[in-house]
Amino acid sequence: MTYHLRDTVFFLFVIGNALAFFIFALYLFIKTGAVNVITLFLVVSSIIVTSLITVSSGLYRVKKEPIKYFCVVSLSKFFLLVFVLSSIFYFHYWENEYYFFSLLISGLLVALICKGDMLPKRNSNKTTKCSDYVKSIFFCLPIVISNVLVMFVPFLERTVIDTMLSKDILAQYVFNFEVSSKISAVVLLSLKILIWPNIVDSSEKEEKAKYKKYGLKVVFVLISTVAIIFVFGRPLYEIMIDLFLSESYNNFIVFLYAVTFSALSVLLYYINLSVLLSGKTYIMTIGCLIISFSHYTGLVYLVPIYGVIGACISSVVSVSAGIVFSLVFNFEFFVNRKKVSNESI
Incomplete structure (x- = not known):
């Protein structure tokens, strides 16, 4: 199937940010009983610009241009870091609104630097059927919805925890999970730049064969990394805590979770x-909904009993539920892959 990126990006852009507008407006209303127009404007504007950065970085990955991908991602992170640190250390001021403003300005600076190279070029000589655009949209739309849900979950999570535990415990939870996410970001970066473009740039049978080959390596790396951290991670963790000069973040059990x-x-x-390869992107959206609902339920019932460990258990169980769901409802992909492998032998 051919996906007409330039013609579907605008549609997905509007739908995705309309969903973001609705979800964050609902979030602000539930939290404060009113909708702050300035906050809502900054949130939605920053999401719109961030969406543009995400689209362009995704195109660079598909086109196997890792240098451009790295530049776009690193520049946006660098500008954001500069604005946030200047707010904290020089102006001694910190509010959520300033973070979203920093995110917005960072994205605009990156867009200004990259200019017209950020969006796919239109092929004016190519004629396509309306059904092709519909297929493209319905393939991509669940991905947009899933991304909006993924952005919303941390807000929901930290709001719920903040109502049940002290801010120090919340900071401990957020710190350890953020540090861990930076470790996993390296693996995800490798998947996005080195593996995914090589898988999709093939025939259907080759895609499945390559997916299997890389999948075994990914699982091995994950198991090895987790095992090493569980066995040898405490000394390095203590060094990290000393560097940040804050014992209040020190909780190795939370870090392991x-x-x-x-x-x-x-x-x-x-x-x-594999869901993308099989074209069943709606599975991603349903999976994100399952993760969000199960995590919220886990927080409500486990945090009052087990405290911060309850929040950790809820996180692990909810993402495990998402894995099981995706495997079960895309099981046909793995069965077919096995048949293809036997035929090739």
Whole structure:
């Protein structure tokens, strides 16, 4: 199937950000009983610009241009870091609105630097059927919805925890999970730049064969990394805590849960690649809904009993539920892959 990126990007852009507008407006209303127009504007504007950065970085991955991908991603992170640190250390001011403003300005600077190279070029000589555009849209739309849900879950999670535990415990939870997410980001970066473009740039049979080959390596790397951290991670963790000069973040058990969660998230990402290859992107959306609902339920029932460990258990169990769902409802992909392998032998 051919996906007409330039002609579907605008549609998905509008739908995705309309969903973001609705979800964050609902979130602000539930949290405060009113909708702050400035906050809502900054949130939605930053998401729109971030969506543009995401689209362009995705195109660079598909076109196997890792240098451009790295530049776009690293520049946006660098500008965001500069604005946030200047707010904290020089102006001694910190509000959520400033974070979203920083995110917006960072994205606009990156867009200004990259200019017209950020969007796919239109092929004016190529004529396509309306049904092709419909297929493209219905393939991509669940991915957009899934991304919006993924962005919303941390807000929901931290709001719920904040109502049940102290801010120090919440900071401990967020710190350990953020550190762990940076470790998993390296693996995800490798998947996005080195593996995914090589899988999709093939015939259907070759895609499945390559998926299997890379999948075994991904699982091996994840298991090895988690095992090493569980066995040898404490000394390095203590060094990290000393560097940040804050014993209030020190909770190695929470960190181990965070590492497990990150490894499972990477595994879920790789499993969802098979969902993309099979064209069943709606499975991703349903899976995200299952993860969101199960995590919220887990937080409500486990945090009052087990505290921060309850939040950790909820995180691990919810992403595990998403993995099981994606495997079960895309099982046909793996069965067919096995048949193809036997025929090739």
